[in-house]
Amino acid sequence: MTAPAASARRAEELRALLRHHAERYYVLDDPEIGDDAYDALLDELRGLEAEHPELLTPDSPTQRVGGTPVSSLEKVTHLLPMLSLANARSEEELRAWVGRMRNHLAREGIDDPRFEYVCEPKIDGLAISLLYRDGILERGATRGNGEVGEDVTHNLRTIPSIPARIAVADGEDPPALLEVRGEVYMSLPDFQALNERRAEAGESTFMNPRNAAAGTIRQLDPRLAAQRPLSMWCYGVGAMEGARFTSHWDSLRWLEAHGFRVNGDVVRLGGEDEAVARCLAWQERRGGLDFEIDGVVVKVDDVELQRRLGVVGRDPRWAIAWKFPPTTAVTTLRNVLWNVGKFGDLHPFAELEPVHVGGVTVKMATLHNEEDLARKDVRPGDEVIVLRAGDVIPQVVSPAPHAAERADRAPVPRPPARCPVCDTPTVKPEGAVFTRCPNVVCPGRQWQLLKHFASQGAMDIDGLGEKQVAALQEAGLVRTAADFYRLTPEALEALEGVGEVSARRLVDAIAASRDRPFGRVLFAIGLEEVGFVTGRSLAQQFRTIDALLAATPDEIQQTPGVGPIMARRIADQLADEDRRALIADLRAQGLRFEEDGPPPGEGPLSGRTLVLTGTLPDLTREQATERITAAGGRVTSSVSKKTDYVVAGESPGSKLEKAERLGVAVLDEAGLLGLLEP
The missing domain is CATH 3.30.470.30 (DNA ligase/mRNA capping enzyme)
Incomplete structure (x- = not known):
């Protein structure tokens, strides 16, 4: 049966529209319509193809969800060989390559x-x-x-x-x-x-x-x-x-x-x-x-x-x-130890024979989680391969070749039966991935939450790193995050190695963090599933903590990027009495639990698209993005004709070149700050 001509024309029109908008979103990072509008077009096309199967084409956007499984992967011969590349590992070797050419x-x-x-x-x-x-x-x-x-x-x-x-x-x-x-x-x-x-x-x-x-x-x-x-x-x-x-x-x-x-x-x-x-x-x-x-x-x-x-x-x-220089090395795994995460989950890490990797000496490395530890089958005494890529935490990748052949290998490491910090018996509920410490006041768990609260991506309290948090916790000065705001210079000066100037500086830094926006505070209090982006999205969606606390899982699910399972977990955590008490205490200490900026799409940068490139003198990329979105603007990663401004810092790269080629306005940090003025 042949589909009506009007249906065929509409199907082709929908396919063209969907291809256009997919390119704007996935290739150019410059969408013209929202997800809801895109999904409506896709649903309309699905309906037409279901009603008239003869309209379905192999390149239809509806086919991206995945079709019928294949029975095997067939071999194909390339029309032209896909060649490999010779390597250069230094300036001298690259110049020698030029000489050979x-x-x-x-x-x-x-x-x-x-x-x-x-x-x-x-x-x-x-x-x-x-x-x-x-x-x-x-x-x-x-x-x-x-x-x-x-x-x-x-x-x-x-x-x-x-x-x-x-x-x-x-x-x-x-x-x-x-x-x-x-x-x-x-x-x-x-x-x-x-x-x-x-x-x-x-x-x-x-x-x-x-x-x-x-x-x-x-x-x-x-x-x-x-x-x-x-x-x-x-x-x-x-x-x-x-x-x-x-x-x-x-x-x-x-x-x-x-x-x-x-x-x-x-x-x-x-x-x-x-x-x-x-x-x-x-x-x-x-x-x-x-x-x-x-x-x-x-x-x-x-x-x-x-x-x-x-x-x-x-x-x-x-x-x-x-x-790039090698980022792996082989060394001996001395022992497998365990850390307690901020939600009680136990994470293994490796104590290593010190080894030089990627320009630094590595003594400890992550083993990720117990499932990964079991899969890798690394044991104390084994020679292991250690990887350090860029600034990423070193990790144990696998046993070295032939390590598993040793007759005297140590037993397989298992999660401890008791918490390594508070000695509470550990648990692993049926179906769970992580063994956990169930003690919600476990000092190890609390330390992780406090450290997260003060970290750069959260409240960004200068001078309050993991060692300082541990010292405050051990001295009994801090139990919850709200206790940071009750600290006095006199109390800090009583700690070993803390003088009058550093005590005053830390108290001032803690006080300054009260100005962090609502979204950062939501991220900082340590809710499972809520990262920096989700915290900001929740803040923009609900505007106040009272509205968020009163929200149902269905209402939370309306937040961009939040699905039904995540919404339920967020709602359950916000209903917890201890969590609500912490929020109330932080609120009493003057932290911001309301979204002061304009709603999304409103503000001095409403409707404007900006691209950041290079290193700005004073603002981090995260801070600049936050300021722009708070002013109603949108930040994308690629430059196109739809870009309104490129904000360029030191070493801007090709994005600046493309902006100049397309005639897009280029600003420095001072120019950006000028735009942010209401």
Whole structure:
């Protein structure tokens, strides 16, 4: 049966609208409509396709939820090999690579070639090839051995940032064939949230984001992939018909203009000195990224020079990977010890034979949780592999090779039967992931809550770190967070090592924290499920603590980013008598439990979109974002024609270049502060 012409036209119109809005959201980070409006369009299309199945197309946005599982992953041969990269680990090695290219071209009759380079972050994910015919995604495959990979199209279709159809302008024909190459990855915040959800559900956790991405892409059931937060950065093209690029940079700009996600920090540079400086800069900033990279890829930009340089073995002569210094080492695990978390959960950590890793000496490392400890099967006396990536807490990755073959291995470590801090018998309810200390006044648990309250992301009390919190707790001066605000300089001076000046400074810092906004206070009091973003969302949704305390789970669920299970847990915690007593005490101490700023969408920056880049003189990225959103504005991560202002600090990178190219207004910190004035 043929669908009515009006239904067919509406289905095609809806597909076009949904593709457009998906690109705005997932690729450009610049949405034009809200989630509710997008979902309404998607529901309308689902209804039409259900009523008229003949309207369903393979590239329909409704298919991203995951279709029928496949029985196996079929092997596919790449149209062009996906080559590997030679490595450079120092400035000298990168300059030697440039010298080798010059020598090779000299033998080809090209003397003194002028090289321009494109520098790209080397994403630590899974290399993928996307094959489009006449603009429609036909196949997606893993790199495999470079010649032959596995067909994982069923899973790649579920990733929102991968276009099912190439976005072309009116009157423009897509290439007859285009292979797009990139890296599928999982961001660090998404990885952490995924592992937390899996742990709570009693499922195994992933070792790192790369394993999570690779494991997801190779699943047989696409419904599993659809549930996991994957994304993709595109870094080049392979085989193509109907398109031609004279430079690698042009190919990236074309991909970006046609719906593909290209990392905003990719830059084109004029010489090897700039390339070296760029690699060193990435090496310094890697610990502050929200995704993992293990190096920088440097490519010759000119496609004709690439062709003349050719390939040696399996490596292109025209590209190289600047690999960062090793962040792993092997040492002996002395013992497995246990910490008490702020909600009573017990977390294992490793006491190590001191070892030098990533520029520091490591004596302790995390073992994450008891399920992860069991999976890794590391025991006291084993040689273990320790990882330290950027500024992340060192972690034990696995036993060293052959460690499990020792005949005299220690017994498998188990969670303690009694709390290591308060000696209360521990419990592990049926179906729970964590063994817990049930004592709500356990000093270890209280210390974690107090430390969290004072931390930089919460109340940000300068000078009140974990050692100071422990000293105050041990002296009996602080039992709950409200006790911080009752401290006096005289009481602090009685503590060992605290003088008159430092005591006064700490009291002043505590007093200054009373001005922290409502959302920060909600985050600081230590509610399970409530992070910095959720705390701010709750504050904006309910405006006052009284309204939040009176809210039902259904009402809490209306908050952006809060689901039904989270809403129930938040409501249960806010109904607890001790929690309400703490809130009342903090309120009496003058903390802010009302949202003073304008409702979302109101204020001096109402309707304005801003992008932050570089390091500002006085404001952190978090503080600037908070000020902007409090003024009714919106902060996105990428620059587009819809961006109203780019706020640029020191080392702004390519976002500033793109702003200047698009004619977007650029402000410094002083200019931003001027806009924030009502």
